[in-house]
Amino acid sequence: MSKEPVAVVGIGQTKHVAARRDVSIAGLVREAARRALDDAELTWADIDAVVIGKAPDFFEGVMMPELYLADALGAVGKPMLRVHTAGSVGGSTALVAANLVAARVHGTVLTLAFEKQSESNAMWGLSLPIPFQQPLLAGAGGFFAPHVRAYMRRSGAPDTIGSLVAYKDRRNALKNPYAHLHEHDITLEKVQASPMLWDPIRYSETCPSSDGACAMVLTDRAGAARAPRPPAWMLGGAMRSEPTMFAGKDVVSPQAGKDCAADVYRQAGITDPRREIDGAEIYVPFSWYEPMWLENLGFADEGEGWKLTEAGVTELDGDLPVNMSGGVLSTNPIGASGLIRFAEAALQVRGQAGEHQVEGARKVLGHAYGGGSQFFAMWLVGSEPPDS
Amino acid sequence: MNREIAVVAFAQTDHRRTSEELSEVEMLMPVLHDVLGRTGLKTADIGFTCSGSSDYLAGRAFSFTLALDGVGAWPPISESHVEMDGAWALYEAWTKLLTGDADTALVYSYGKSSPGPLRDVLTRQLDPYYVAPLWPDSVALAALQAQALIDAGDTDEPALAAVAARSRADAAANSHAQLRGSVPHGEYVVRPLRTGDCPPIGDGAAAVILAAGQRARELCARPAWIRGVDHRIEAHSLGVRDLTDSPSTRLAAERAGAFERPVDTAELHAPFTSQEVVLRKALKLGDGVRVNPSGGALAANPVMAAGLIRIGEAAARIHRGESDRALAHATSGPCLQQNLVAVLEGDPR
Numbered sequence: 029m030s031k032e033p034v035a036v037v038g039i040g041q042t043k044h045v046a047a048r049r050d051v052s053i054a055g056l057v058r059e060a061a062r063r064a065l066d067d068a069e070l071t072w073a074d075i076d077a078v079v080i081g082k083a084p085d086f087f088e089g090v091m092m093p094e095l096y097l098a099d100a101l102g103a104v105g106k107p108m109l110r111v112h113t114a115g116s117v118g119g120s121t122a123l124v125a126a127n128l129v130a131a132r133v134h135g136t137v138l139t140l141a142f143e144k145q146s147e148s149n150a151m152w153g154l155s156l157p158i159p160f161q162q163p164l165l166a167g168a169g170g171f172f173a174p175h176v177r178a179y180m181r182r183s184g185a186p187d188t189i190g191s192l193v194a195y196k197d198r199r200n201a202l203k204n205p206y207a208h209l210h211e212h213d214i215t216l217e218k219v220q221a222s223p224m225l226w227d228p229i230r231y232s233e234t235c236p237s238s239d240g241a242c243a244m245v246l247t248d249r250a251g252a253a254r255a256p257r258p259p260a261w262m263l264g265g266a267m268r269s270e271p272t273m274f275a276g277k278d279v280v281s282p283q284a285g286k287d288c289a290a291d292v293y294r295q296a297g298i299t300d301p302r303r304e305i306d307g308a309e310i311y312v313p314f315s316w317y318e319p320m321w322l323e324n325l326g327f328a329d330e331g332e333g334w335k336l337t338e339a340g341v342t343e344l345d346g347d348l349p350v351n352m353s354g355g356v357l358s359t360n361p362i363g364a365s366g367l368i369r370f371a372e373a374a375l376q377v378r379g380q381a382g383e384h385q386v387e388g389a390r391k392v393l394g395h396a397y398g399g400g401s402q403f404f405a406m407w408l409v410g411s412e413p414p415d416s
Numbered sequence: 417m418n419r420e421i422a423v424v425a426f427a428q429t430d431h432r433r434t435s436e437e438l439s440e441v442e443m444l445m446p447v448l449h450d451v452l453g454r455t456g457l458k459t460a461d462i463g464f465t466c467s468g469s470s471d472y473l474a475g476r477a478f479s480f481t482l483a484l485d486g487v488g489a490w491p492p493i494s495e496s497h498v499e500m501d502g503a504w505a506l507y508e509a510w511t512k513l514l515t516g517d518a519d520t521a522l523v524y525s526y527g528k529s530s531p532g533p534l535r536d537v538l539t540r541q542l543d544p545y546y547v548a549p550l551w552p553d554s555v556a557l558a559a560l561q562a563q564a565l566i567d568a569g570d571t572d573e574p575a576l577a578a579v580a581a582r583s584r585a586d587a588a589a590n591s592h593a594q595l596r597g598s599v600p601h602g603e604y605v606v607r608p609l610r611t612g613d614c615p616p617i618g619d620g621a622a623a624v625i626l627a628a629g630q631r632a633r634e635l636c637a638r639p640a641w642i643r644g645v646d647h648r649i650e651a652h653s654l655g656v657r658d659l660t661d662s663p664s665t666r667l668a669a670e671r672a673g674a675f676e677r678p679v680d681t682a683e684l685h686a687p688f689t690s691q692e693v694v695l696r697k698a699l700k701l702g703d704g705v706r707v708n709p710s711g712g713a714l715a716a717n718p719v720m721a722a723g724l725i726r727i728g729e730a731a732a733r734i735h736r737g738e739s740d741r742a743l744a745h746a747t748s749g750p751c752l753q754q755n756l757v758a759v760l761e762g763d764p765r
Contacts, residue, residue, distance in 0.1 A: 084477035091540035131514035269495035284492035
């Protein structure tokens with residue numbers, strides 16, 4: 029028997045900000061969940077199961093917070109799963125939830141991811157010294173900067189590419205009312221003049237620390253038929269992992285990312301992603317990851333990704349818009365960032381992305397990665413159901 | 417979707433009070449080799465891998481990322497992780513196999529409780545605003561539950577002591593158990609719970625292989641077919657729950673088909689003697705049912721693995737022909753807040 033088609037019929041997110049001091053963690057997640065239910069015109073009673081994800085528990089200082097959040101998410105008496113796959117967790121969470129529908133275990137599932145970074149300090153939460161293990165240094169930036177350098181050396185990309193990405197994403201964020209950073213006076217010169225944090229990554233080429241949550245209602249074919257607004261259909265989804273470090277690992281373009289994308293494209297029948305996909309929400313926490321992932325995802329040949337960025341192809345009005353929402357560079361509630369990518373992809377094919385809508389978007393990719401560029405989660409969503 | 421899925425292999429560590437000379441990867445690797453060896457499979461043959469663990473035990477973010485080194489995730493693998501007991505990792509893997517995306521799955525979980533004071537660490541699971549600041553520890557909360565049971569006339573201290581004695585006596589035959597054979601029932605830890613009513617604190621890991629349909633029959637002489645598996649969560653606040661009952665366990669058991677026919681064996685994840693009383697009632701287990709022949713969590717309770725071990729132990733009894741229909745249960749959260757029930761069956765003999 030084939031898999032049940034999976035549809036996104038409700039999407040909700042909070043206005044992402046540096047610190048939501050007005051709500052508890054429970055209040056934050058409930059706000060996003062409530063908005064997703066409203067979008068789907070469903071109630072808590074219509075939800076069969078809840079799948080929640082977030083990044084390390086140290087980011088809030090609550091061990092397995094889903095236990096405490098069961099009430100706030102209407103999960104009492106229902107199944108509740110908690111996913112944690114490092115930075116890719118938001119994507120993985122959506123995929124685990126989608127599997128429940130695809131396997132016909134449940135008809136309608138609420139999936140949600142969050143981070144309330146203001147409760148703690150993520151950079152130092154990531155930097156706890158562990159005996160006999162390589163230190164992560166000052167958070168993720170210190171870890172990834174050498175990988176960016178390796179890409180620049182390998183591809184011969186001009187130094188300015190990173191700033192172009194940041195300038196684009198921050199301008200896109202101005203069109204997204206939920207984005208954290210709204211820098212109305214942003215200029216390319218300001219990005220390029222911002223302080224160097226982890227050479228070659230400048231302050232303005234770095235993601236912010238955000239409080240935020242994002243939720244989706246996933247349902248089966250029958251649920252989609254009842255939906256008040258156009259659904260987004262899952263055309264393919266996959267996860268891939270590889271070890272943190274080993275001799276021969278390509279940190280610039282990890283094999284796990286290539287394999288994950290290939291699996292998604294195979295499921296969706298995509299043979300030429302650059303032509304067949306109308307846009308992508310890619311996990312870009314540091315600006316240079318846009319050209320790096322464009323290559324890893326097969327949108328550009330090796331060493332050629334930066335040329336797409338430089339030519340404006342990834343701009344909102346380009347022919348392969350990337351991070352129309354403003355991306356992780358403008359909004360980063362870590363555990364939720366992957367789910368936001370997946371949800372923003374769904375918003376696009378539902379035609380509900382508002383000012384940052386790509387005209388006529390029919391197939392859009394959502395992408396997340398985590399750990400030491402080792403965990404990947406992706407999905408491709410479309411405006412038409414699979415096999416139609 | 418009616419895909420038949422079975423537990424075809426199970427392996428676990430010898431659970432010990434401390435494993436300080438071993439990293440989590442070093443603790444896990446022999447178990448992974450053991451479970452793969454039982455089926456002749458290699459990492460590259462596995463269709464999906466899923467694990468369960470908690471960063472709070474290791475005291476570092478992303479502790480599970482290094483465990484991947486033990487799996488040997490190269491070439492890259494299709495993999496996921498839950499910040500839950502491994503029983504829920506098995507649940508995720510089961511749904512993955514149901515979709516037909518994979519025919520085999522490796523499920524593992526591990527927990528090292530020895531690096532920190534576990535009773536204090538587990539308080540971090542509680543409502544962070546109203547309860548966690550009071551640091552009510554896991555034994556104190558279980559004692560509230562035990563006292564509620566005694567007050568309700570559901571049990572008494574001698575009956576609890578008998579649960580403890582039976583569990584440790586059964587564990588004498590389980591070489592992996594941490595507490596084996598007769599153990600003094602001891603002084604009160606938190607009244608009415610004595611040392612003997614509480615689980616040992618220890619380190620350990622476990623792994624299970626799932627396979628679908630014909631693949632399961634190829635890999636195992638007598639697969640333990642998962643007839644049903646379901647899990648449910650209750651409210652977090654103890655004040656709004658009836659601690660003498662476990663409606664989430666009952667509902668999960670119903671959904672898993674546990675009440676359709678009697679089981680002959682039940683592996684219950686009851687870290688405290690009093691919790692076995694609650695679970696027996698919720699699951700309507702009669703006197704004829706063999707409960708925790710492994711010794712259960714009272715004999716070895718490596719946090720994050722102990723639930724998966726219940727499923728593994730129940731499956732292993734079916735593999736060995738010692739059970740035809742078994743129930744396995746896993747729990748998470750304070751006072752049995754979240755519960756999972758799986759029903760396993762062997763082919764007729």
